[in-house]
Amino acid sequence: MHRRSLVVPAVLFLAAAPALAQTVVKIGTASPLSGPGAHQGKDIENGARMAIDDLNAKGVAIGGRKVKWVLAPEDDASDPKTGTAVAQKLVDAKVAGVVGHLNSGTTVPASKIYSSAGIPQISPAATTPQYTAQGFRTAFRVVANDNLIGRTLATYTVATMKAKNIAVIDDRTAFGQGLADEFVKGVKAAGGAAIVSRQFTNDKATDFNAILTQIRGRNPDVIFYGGMDAVAGPMLKQMKALGLHAKLVSGDGICSERLPLLAGEALGDDKVVCVVAGGVSGPQEANYAAFTQRYQKRFKLDVETYAPYAYDSVMVFATAMQQAGSSDPAKYLPALAKVKYEGITGTIAFDPKGDLRDAALTLFTYRQGKKVKLQVMRAN
Template sequence: MGAAHAETVVRFGFAAPLTGPQSHYGEDMRNGLTLAIEEANAQGLTLDGDKARFVLVSKDDQADPRTAVQVAQQIVDEDVNGVLGHFNSGTTIPASRVYNDAGLPQIAMATSPEYTLQGYDTTFRMMTSDTQQGAAVGLFIVQDLGAKKVALIDDRTAYGQGLTDQVAKAVQKAGGSIVAREYTTDKANDFTAILTSIKSKGADAVFFGGLDAQSGPMRRQMRTLGLEVPLVSGEMTRSDTFLRLAGDAANGTYASLAGVPLETMAQGEKFAAAYEARFKSKPGVYAPYAYDGAWNMIAAMQEAGSSKPEKYLAKLAGLTRSGATSENIAYDDKGDLNEVAVTIYEVKNGQWEQVKTIVDSAQ
């Protein structure tokens, strides 16, 4: 009688900042994963000869690289079948070595190019990389905003520095010049000295690689100093938190987002409806990509008929599927997404509005 109720428990490791100033990113990502896992459980999928029950093993890495490595080892020790995380590039990259050593496939939100350039066959992304995003942003700053002299600020995280490096290359390639390269931290909130120096250089635009917790106050301080040029940033600034922190100064800020707007995603409206029904709130930027990341891993297991990493890894690498974010989800030989999508937004009347979307192939 007992055999009729046998099940395979499939454990997905997950780590992200779940406390502190970046916890809203981690919660958004976790919600997307949770929605996918609950849907898979409702479908009654079979793996390794038994009904599969998917569970999420969640850990808080506090957006800290050292903590991330400790958490990664804890996840490995819990005998997981795959990893959906981490969120930040600075935590993902060191943690990925732990997972690779354990032979665990990992699909991360991290956008830094370094993540998939390590030569591991276990690393995959949920979003467009910073190499692709930075190229689009730099071109936009010079061509669309008409900025010839550009000042750069980054927070020295793997994400912030990596994205800013790519923007710098693209600005120069498009014929612009870098008149200042300044640095801060992801804990700072006073940027007066940096911005005063930038103002003296006559910059036409400022690009900031970092978090909304910094870009919000930065934008307010630009206004106070009379630095009336556009602030351009990455997807971590494309948030309601930025709007709240920047207040009336938010208008005229631009932010890039790896991907396309929710309403234009392949199944964006369907995903949004399911998310709101489950969590009683609207999905953030990262939830649909986390959702697709989870389903990518589940689909690879389905193709292999097994949750064992050594059996489904090749299926993940060769995966082709239509998901919430795109009809053409597939990976290149490094684990980057084949389809490149970047959207530029601007704050108008206190709200983020789409300016333009670029969709291309990385091939």
């Protein structure tokens, strides 16, 4: 009787041992899964999900322990208030890291919550300089910031497109206004071109006739728009209807596969020039192409813009955890700050602020309804 009582706990312990051997590592994503930006937000979730699936398929371990990688997606609706609520929800869920947010206006307030909790955040999309200027050790991004994007677009518009008269419109969001401001600074620094009109709209607007009519009277060569594709598409249609033949220049917010659907015949050929805050060339292009093919097969969708950056963000987290031998944010954060990772979007390494080192930018246009690469540039 006494012997039997000693044996039973031992058997229970042995039976429980395999369950204890696996570590669950939860990675959160935060992006708009509803509203006008839902297609871009879902792109982020899908890219992160592909990375999670790949980590599980490869059996990537941490510190010699088996890991079950789990994705925790949340909808921030492109709304700052919702974004902070989502951030707190992810903190409460004890995620090991967060990929997000999409919009600068949600990324900045959410970053304060992640910082207070000590949870690293990698944005695959937010470009406002304010994000990494706050001094949070937990804030990183895998795309160039607005300072670099605005300056590069301005230089290209003046030097390559030979624009002389430029009108500027922004949607008054942290992203749109910030990018437009940096573009204007870049135009003034480049010299040889004038800002002939500065107009404003909002990120839910559908009627631009008043501002476009005012702009038409200034006869611009180029209209710069700071905002997202959901507004740029209808804006292009109204530009065409008003006989406004200026080219449209913008950042990665409009540089999507959805823009041809949103703009229709108004898109034209070589009428739009946009930039994505990242880019690969040479041998790296094959890896990028293979990723897009896998994405299309997996989700039956084209990559919009941010999926490769979300994928790389998850892989950067995993790499830092492996190097530190731990998924505890406090233990792997120093490794994350020093990481160097060869990703789908290029080499990823961070400067002391958490910005991407030696950031690449890719310029695109649209021809026959398809996005066409013009060139990869380094924003020095």
